[in-house]
Amino acid sequence: MTSPNFSGDxxxxxxxxxxxxxxxxxxESVHSRRAHGDSPDVTVTVxxxxxxxxxxxxALSRRLVSSEDLTLGDRELWSSPxxxxxxxxxxxxxxxxxxxxxxxxxxxxxxxxxxxATGSAAxxxxxxxxxxxxxxxxxxxxxFLVAEAARLATSLGRPADVVVVGGGLLxxxxxxxxxxxxxxxxxxHSGRWLMSAQLDEGAGQALGRLIxxxxxxxxxxxxxxxxxxxxxxxxxGVELTDGRAISADLVVFSIGITPRDELxxxxxxxxxxxxxxxIGDDCSSSHPGVWAIGxxxxxxxxxxxxVAPANAMAEVVADRIHGGAASFxxxxxxxxxxxxxxxxxxxxxxxxASDGALEVVYADPARGMYQKIVxxxxxxxxxxxxxxxxxxxxTALRPLLGRELPGEPSxxxxxxxxxxxxxxxxxxxxxxCSCNNVxxxxxxxxxRGEHAEACTELGPLKACTRAGTQCGSCVPLVKKILETELxxxxxxxxxxxxxxxxxxxxxxxxxxxxxxxxxYEHIMExxxxxxxxxxxxxxxxxxxxxxxxxxxLDSGSGALQDTNDRAxxxxxxxxxxxxxxxxxxxxITPAKLKVIAEVAEQFNLxxxxxxxxxxxxxxxxxxxLPDIWKILVDAGFESGQAYGKSLRTVxxxxxxxxxxxxxxxxxxxAIELELRYRGLRSPxxxxxxxxxxxxxxxxxxxxxxxxxxxxxxxxxYVGGNGGYQPAHALLLAQDLDDKTLIAYxxxxxMYYIRTADRLQRTARWQExxxxxxxxxxxxxxxxxxxxxxxxEAAMAEHVGNYEDEWAATLNDPERLxxxxxxxxxxxxxDPNVVxxxxxxxxxxxxxxxxxxxxxxxxxxGPSIPVRKGQ
Amino acid sequence: MTTWIxxxxxxxxxxxxxxxxxxxxxxxxxxxxxxxxVHAVSNEDPATGSQVLARGIVGSRGDRVTIASPLHKQVYDxxxxxxxxxxxxxxxxxxxxxxxxxxxxxxxxxxxxGTGVAA
Numbered sequence: 001m002t003s004p005n006f007s008g009d010x011x012x013x014x015x016x017x018x019x020x021x022x023x024x025x026x027x028e029s030v031h032s033r034r035a036h037g038d039s040p041d042v043t044v045t046v047x048x049x050x051x052x053x054x055x056x057x058x059a060l061s062r063r064l065v066s067s068e069d070l071t072l073g074d075r076e077l078w079s080s081p082x083x084x085x086x087x088x089x090x091x092x093x094x095x096x097x098x099x100x101x102x103x104x105x106x107x108x109x110x111x112x113x114x115x116x117a118t119g120s121a122a123x124x125x126x127x128x129x130x131x132x133x134x135x136x137x138x139x140x141x142x143x144f145l146v147a148e149a150a151r152l153a154t155s156l157g158r159p160a161d162v163v164v165v166g167g168g169l170l171x172x173x174x175x176x177x178x179x180x181x182x183x184x185x186x187x188x189h190s191g192r193w194l195m196s197a198q199l200d201e202g203a204g205q206a207l208g209r210l211i212x213x214x215x216x217x218x219x220x221x222x223x224x225x226x227x228x229x230x231x232x233x234x235x236x237g238v239e240l241t242d243g244r245a246i247s248a249d250l251v252v253f254s255i256g257i258t259p260r261d262e263l264x265x266x267x268x269x270x271x272x273x274x275x276x277x278x279i280g281d282d283c284s285s286s287h288p289g290v291w292a293i294g295x296x297x298x299x300x301x302x303x304x305x306x307v308a309p310a311n312a313m314a315e316v317v318a319d320r321i322h323g324g325a326a327s328f329x330x331x332x333x334x335x336x337x338x339x340x341x342x343x344x345x346x347x348x349x350x351x352x353a354s355d356g357a358l359e360v361v362y363a364d365p366a367r368g369m370y371q372k373i374v375x376x377x378x379x380x381x382x383x384x385x386x387x388x389x390x391x392x393x394x395t396a397l398r399p400l401l402g403r404e405l406p407g408e409p410s411x412x413x414x415x416x417x418x419x420x421x422x423x424x425x426x427x428x429x430x431x432x433c434s435c436n437n438v439x440x441x442x443x444x445x446x447x448r449g450e451h452a453e454a455c456t457e458l459g460p461l462k463a464c465t466r467a468g469t470q471c472g473s474c475v476p477l478v479k480k481i482l483e484t485e486l487x488x489x490x491x492x493x494x495x496x497x498x499x500x501x502x503x504x505x506x507x508x509x510x511x512x513x514x515x516x517x518x519x520y521e522h523i524m525e526x527x528x529x530x531x532x533x534x535x536x537x538x539x540x541x542x543x544x545x546x547x548x549x550x551x552x553l554d555s556g557s558g559a560l561q562d563t564n565d566r567a568x569x570x571x572x573x574x575x576x577x578x579x580x581x582x583x584x585x586x587x588i589t590p591a592k593l594k595v596i597a598e599v600a601e602q603f604n605l606x607x608x609x610x611x612x613x614x615x616x617x618x619x620x621x622x623x624x625l626p627d628i629w630k631i632l633v634d635a636g637f638e639s640g641q642a643y644g645k646s647l648r649t650v651x652x653x654x655x656x657x658x659x660x661x662x663x664x665x666x667x668x669x670a671i672e673l674e675l676r677y678r679g680l681r682s683p684x685x686x687x688x689x690x691x692x693x694x695x696x697x698x699x700x701x702x703x704x705x706x707x708x709x710x711x712x713x714x715x716x717y718v719g720g721n722g723g724y725q726p727a728h729a730l731l732l733a734q735d736l737d738d739k740t741l742i743a744y745x746x747x748x749x750m751y752y753i754r755t756a757d758r759l760q761r762t763a764r765w766q767e768x769x770x771x772x773x774x775x776x777x778x779x780x781x782x783x784x785x786x787x788x789x790x791x792e793a794a795m796a797e798h799v800g801n802y803e804d805e806w807a808a809t810l811n812d813p814e815r816l817x818x819x820x821x822x823x824x825x826x827x828x829x830d831p832n833v834v835x836x837x838x839x840x841x842x843x844x845x846x847x848x849x850x851x852x853x854x855x856x857x858x859x860x861g862p863s864i865p866v867r868k869g870q
Numbered sequence: 871m872t873t874w875i876x877x878x879x880x881x882x883x884x885x886x887x888x889x890x891x892x893x894x895x896x897x898x899x900x901x902x903x904x905x906x907x908v909h910a911v912s913n914e915d916p917a918t919g920s921q922v923l924a925r926g927i928v929g930s931r932g933d934r935v936t937i938a939s940p941l942h943k944q945v946y947d948x949x950x951x952x953x954x955x956x957x958x959x960x961x962x963x964x965x966x967x968x969x970x971x972x973x974x975x976x977x978x979x980x981x982x983x984g985t986g987v988a989a
Contacts, residue, residue, distance in 0.1 A: 563941070
């Protein structure tokens, strides 16, 4: 490949000014060309004034409610050869003649190609006092607002009053997010309805209802005339054009963006009519070898603050620099509001401005519902749409923009209660993911494996095509195409557990439930063959345990149990066990701590705190377990089920009892939940966390179920986990009272237990369930399947039938008999267990230490290391 | 030269529930299958050297009877000792028989070799 831009043997240097999403996409695009080895040697240096690596600005609203890492893509990109990120330093001057960029630290970068990706700044209105306001634009802005709202609430002893100026996408996200953090928000917006640039009046009214329902106050048709401050400079309020004043402790401006074109102006590049670097279809500026992408680029006189066009421009420039001829396809200004509980989406000619356009509308302002489909004059071609309150049809319709609709337009108005027509096969050239410009055809090719290994699962398919990896709105469609293609290819996705059972775990669960089977033998008789194996037997044991709540080692179930369940303890590498008593919510008396200390000392056990607020004792031999548990049970402890695919712990902070920030009693709630769900067998282990305020000290959002206190009650998050594929829990419902909270958790857990695959954690489960989290919310909060009573009854049965497995074991000589080291020497210690002392505690000997020990035994009899015996 | 050493009664063994047995400092794992068949193998996990095989899960693969190690779940053929999941490993199989309700395992002067099954 050759290009007029290339100068010879040395690397071709590209400097990018600005470190936002557009710069990230550009660097990624160059990197993937390098990785494929089919490109000349192009190096990229990105100069960013923020210290962060490029992050996902679209997701800032998530940062507002949780301190999520928003870094875009794989951090490795920035340590790959030829790709450099220089963060925390601004470019101060561009010399177009010398082809160089001067940085604020005085260094000079020479370039062969220069890309402006400087983005834009939040606009601050020229009114008195404006300098006392803040903006919502960067991670620092968001983190500051979160901290400031909390600080104000503490120092004022009441929720902070926040005025957000601007009722567009970002303004709504800022106001909604701050409201969720406990502040009282008011939105001041110049239009007569919210999002007036994207929505028509009907949609704006419906949206207004939804926003007001979140407790946000609206002041529409108004602008601020000044920010009122006290003598100390403290913000007191905002005065509006209609003359009234609203009191406020914090003012946030979100009235639009101003392109950061100051360097380009100074360098002499052509500037668009309303600011921004004027570019052509090829994204080139008025000077050869200088390009502009993203929000700073002015296309036809307009700068756009959306990620999809920014990505498209980055790809165009990457292609051009490599000698290609790509051109910018134009702006897709589809938008989607990312504010939980409020669904808003629009695309195409949403306002129906095209000649002869027809609008098919369903409006129910009382419910906050508005749906509109804009079609051509013959009612056939889809031109655009708006969805408020229920955006379900948006995903299926958006790819059909500019095409003939497969059905009557009115059939897509789901809010009216009609069933949408079965979606016809989408043509290959339809754009599926507009953020990353991925076509339906490209996804199909990846599934069929036309250019590389076939992607037959959702995760790899997303990674390989990049579809659905940015805003995520097309994921349901990607999944649907995957399923369709696989079944077309005759690839039966086998859900069979193993060679012995043809059913999936969830199918088996339902079958066992409906037939009311109560033993392994009965299940095998109906659904199995052979002797079973280490895959299907523990699944059956778990299903039986959930449905019958019986002692897990009885009625032939003992031989089904996985390693740890067999001994009601966790087997360690040397065949000894660890013992973990339950310490609900992490609350423990000194007397009970003493018992643990005595047990550990008596049996010479290694002790360590676990990550879930309890104490783990290692090195107990099989035949010692009953003796150890006798002491623990007598002292009032019970099994912590640390060995089971079941509830582990409910982690909590200290809550409002002691903490000066706590707003609810997190410890009491954690204990109640731990006692409720203890012993509940499930497809995988699960954990809960309860935080007493929004500071989230219990790290509840890293748990399968996270509960975070609010002034009004509890927010419920679901589907988080640590492990090797970490996930943050997502908001399911907010401001719940205790009773509703527990009902929702009952339903969620039982629904998970019934329908998840073997070893599938909640995060994957809710992601892969058709309809995803929205579906889960429908089932749990809206009882869309009419299952709520049944799920709650199933949980009530579990709670009613719970018995401590260790107490039950100790009460029964038959059960105790199984805890013998040898059938012919029941109390003899395993002579193979060898320990050494490290940091004053025992640990298993390493192979070299064992060998050394064996030699010494031969020469001089036992010394250190010692064999563990009576 | 094979000596048969009595180790326990058949009634001491639960069906499909493995038990360890200690013979002259050596450990073996016994498994009773439906139909009163008994299998014996070394109790030492070939992957880790720990004495744990008796605590694994008995199962089948096709018409072969298997034991899965409780530590890392390698699956071994109870009659041949062959490892299905990691072919480098193999599990020593020990001769076993039931005489008048008493389970006996075979010990030769060298390490135990035998049919690995008793009926």
